[in-house]
Amino acid sequence: MSLKNDRFLKALMREPVDVTPVWMMRQAGRYLPEYRATRKQAGSFLDLCKNAELACEVTMQPLRRYDFDAAILFSDILTIPDAFGQGLYFEEGEGPKFRKVIRTAADVENLPEVNIAAELEYVMNAVSVIRKELNGAVPLIGFSGSPWTLATYMIEGGGSKDFRLAKQFMYDNPEAMHLLLDKLADAVTDYLNAQIDAGAQVVQIFDTWGGILTPSCYLEFSLAYMKKIIANLTKEREGRRVPSIVFTKNGGQWLEPIVASGADGVGLDWTIDIAEAKRRAGGAVALQGNMDPTMLYASPAAIRKEVDQILASYGSGPGHVFNLGHGITPQVNPDHVSVFVDSVHELSGQYHK
Ligand code: CP3
Numbered sequence: 001m002s003l004k005n006d007r008f009l010k011a012l013m014r015e016p017v018d019v020t021p022v023w024m025m026r027q028a029g030r031y032l033p034e035y036r037a038t039r040k041q042a043g044s045f046l047d048l049c050k051n052a053e054l055a056c057e058v059t060m061q062p063l064r065r066y067d068f069d070a071a072i073l074f075s076d077i078l079t080i081p082d083a084f085g086q087g088l089y090f091e092e093g094e095g096p097k098f099r100k101v102i103r104t105a106a107d108v109e110n111l112p113e114v115n116i117a118a119e120l121e122y123v124m125n126a127v128s129v130i131r132k133e134l135n136g137a138v139p140l141i142g143f144s145g146s147p148w149t150l151a152t153y154m155i156e157g158g159g160s161k162d163f164r165l166a167k168q169f170m171y172d173n174p175e176a177m178h179l180l181l182d183k184l185a186d187a188v189t190d191y192l193n194a195q196i197d198a199g200a201q202v203v204q205i206f207d208t209w210g211g212i213l214t215p216s217c218y219l220e221f222s223l224a225y226m227k228k229i230i231a232n233l234t235k236e237r238e239g240r241r242v243p244s245i246v247f248t249k250n251g252g253q254w255l256e257p258i259v260a261s262g263a264d265g266v267g268l269d270w271t272i273d274i275a276e277a278k279r280r281a282g283g284a285v286a287l288q289g290n291m292d293p294t295m296l297y298a299s300p301a302a303i304r305k306e307v308d309q310i311l312a313s314y315g316s317g318p319g320h321v322f323n324l325g326h327g328i329t330p331q332v333n334p335d336h337v338s339v340f341v342d343s344v345h346e347l348s349g350q351y352h353k
Contacts, residue, residue, distance in 0.1 A: 211250020
């Protein structure tokens, strides 16, 4: 089936577009009252992820309100550790937690062999239901966490302020850490390829915690595994390229090696000027980003000015996907998201003549 709006796919392949495509990390989420209502109906966040019809409903909600150029699968990166038997749960207001954690080399060796595509069939079901519902309106993004980012949650047993346990494990047991990352890289590869088989048209790897590493540890413990995954992804389906995007939060300092990872697109957070990123990327990849999500709390006029500034900074030519530098947060006024999306479309035409 042909896409009605494929400017997101075109921009990722650095092909000409009419205006800059835009989507938003966490575009389905708690800032939308209709999301909160559906989550309540589902019972819990995990019930919502596991119910294909309701996951489809919340994926579609932001597309009904806003002129986004892509949809993103509603799920979570922590489905993989859950599939490995760690027992994911969410404590109200406290974020994710695991009943079982990894603390020793033996814990890594004893992780079960998991058929990810079978274990996470509920995710593939959601992908097919969403694709059908989208009916070619915009492309669907599938996603996974990076091995390093997943490992931090599996070791810490949840979120962390300083990642003391995950880093200590890496420094004291580098071999066990590599074994864990290797297992996760295989799982992520199978997971993303299963999502592509089910209908995902783009895939993004979220490396939320890569930026907490030292330069040499980033290359060795995070980027190396994302490269391995990208090399083994399905590259074409339904007669089209399935582009991949790598997003390392706080990764601007390592842009050159990230650009060389084999990904088609590189996500940027707000701590790097996109003009500088464009210069350093040298046209080898598309760039995605990078408005500070906190900007959405500012006035509509300030949001529009910031969008204008980022578009001007990227300047003329293809290869830009507009996004936030990280996910939208729950207290944002939904009307401000319309200002953000419409400003990107209204102000970007001049850069695509
Ligand atoms: O972008 C989207 O709209 C798609 C859905 C999506 C969610 N999580 C839904 C979600 C995606 C792509 C993610 C990725 C994810 N999950 C990441 C990487 C991206 C990032 O934000 O850095 C990480 C680190 C997680 C782990 C996770 N899941 C955390 C830390 C939390 C708690 C967040 C918080 O602010 O409380 C979650 C829960 C979660 N995942 C929610 C949503 C909408 C909130 C759950 C709720 O409804 O209460």
